[in-house]
Amino acid sequence: MTTSTVAPIAGLGEVPNHAYGVRFDDLGRAFPVAGGESRQVLRDVELEVEPGEILAILGPSGCGKSTLLRIAGGLDAPTSGSVTIDGAPVARYDARCAVGFQEPRLLPWRSVAANIALGLPRGTAKADGREVVGRLIELVGLADFADHRPREISGGMAQRTSLARALARNPGVLLLDEPFGALDALTRLKMQDLLLDVHAAAPTTVLLVTHDVDEALQLADRIILLGNDGGPQGADIRQTVVVPGHRPRDRGSAELAELRGRLLDGLGIDRHGATRGVEATTTIPHYPY
Ligand SMILES: Nc1ncnc2c1ncn2[C@@H]1O[C@H](COP(=O)(O)OP(=O)(O)OP(=O)(O)O)[C@@H](O)[C@H]1O
Numbered sequence: 226m227t228t229s230t231v232a233p234i235a236g237l238g239e240v241p242n243h244a245y246g247v248r249f250d251d252l253g254r255a256f257p258v259a260g261g262e263s264r265q266v267l268r269d270v271e272l273e274v275e276p277g278e279i280l281a282i283l284g285p286s287g288c289g290k291s292t293l294l295r296i297a298g299g300l301d302a303p304t305s306g307s308v309t310i311d312g313a314p315v316a317r318y319d320a321r322c323a324v325g326f327q328e329p330r331l332l333p334w335r336s337v338a339a340n341i342a343l344g345l346p347r348g349t350a351k352a353d354g355r356e357v358v359g360r361l362i363e364l365v366g367l368a369d370f371a372d373h374r375p376r377e378i379s380g381g382m383a384q385r386t387s388l389a390r391a392l393a394r395n396p397g398v399l400l401l402d403e404p405f406g407a408l409d410a411l412t413r414l415k416m417q418d419l420l421l422d423v424h425a426a427a428p429t430t431v432l433l434v435t436h437d438v439d440e441a442l443q444l445a446d447r448i449i450l451l452g453n454d455g456g457p458q459g460a461d462i463r464q465t466v467v468v469p470g471h472r473p474r475d476r477g478s479a480e481l482a483e484l485r486g487r488l489l490d491g492l493g494i495d496r497h498g499a500t501r502g503v504e505a506t507t508t509i510p511h512y513p514y
Pocket residue numbers: 256257266284285286287288289290291292293
């Protein structure tokens with residue numbers, strides 16, 4: 226078993242916070258295409274994510290990053306191999322996971338607090354739910370906006386609401402798909418710091434899909450780079466990088482600069498910005514979504 230019980234986030238009440246290990250075993254995913262054929266997107270993905278680890282998933286556009294994340298959460302299923310959380314197969318829409326997307330996906334007619342409450346596990350007692358929402362809203366710095374509707378808050382605030390909603394589930398695995406991708410550069414940096422604060426308060430396992438090499442280097446314990454040869458075989462893990470140093474890391478360190486160079490090479494981007502025949506993105510310069 227790869228479970229570790231970690232300190233509960235303040236306010237998540239009696240429910241202990243678990244960080245679960247995630248294991249991908251020889252995983253593949255092919256999608257049907259016209260004419261009864263199928264197209265291999267992922268192949269031979271072999272990966273063990275430790276409980277409490279932050280793992281960043283990088284790779285060229287369309288290589289299957291979101292697909293891998295969706296499979297981890299039971300939003301999609303592999304066509305070969307398997308994925309387990311805490312040693313047990315992933316169920317459809319697995320309740321041990323919470324997912325955050327690039328768009329906050331808030332209900333426009335509900336307040337910030339009510340949107341966060343949507344993430345609470347089914348059957349949460351009202352008083353407990355109120356307490357958890359109250360603490361999370363503090364944690365993400367939105368206490369003064371609890372009664373606002375989504376249209377009355379900024380994009381960054383909406384994304385913080387979305388993160389709080391995911392945390393309300395008290396997930397053993399937090400799956401984040403380009404969560405800060407639509408934000409301006411400064412808000413994005415603030416959100417990265419917030420994610421680190423949140424992780425320090427409740428060190429759940431995080432799988433983070435990003436296009437941003439610097440974001441991956443700042444947040445992750447480990448980075449995997451997915452890639453393919455452009456042929457029909459599908460993408461697999463091309464590089465695994467253990468990021469040195471404790472967070473928050475010095476963004477200007479020579480060691481990180483060297484790793485950044487290696488990752489950009491792996492993405493087919495030379496260090497001066499030109500791409501080599503693959504569609505790949507990074508925030509140097511910032512990716513225009
Ligand atoms: N449900 C589906 N049916 C058919 N094809 C799909 C489906 N989901 C994903 N694909 C295809 O699988 C490939 C990988 O998609 P995915 O969204 O996982 O890539 P990605 O690396 O996350 O891309 P991006 O970086 O652009 O977000 C794409 O070619 C996509 O069209």
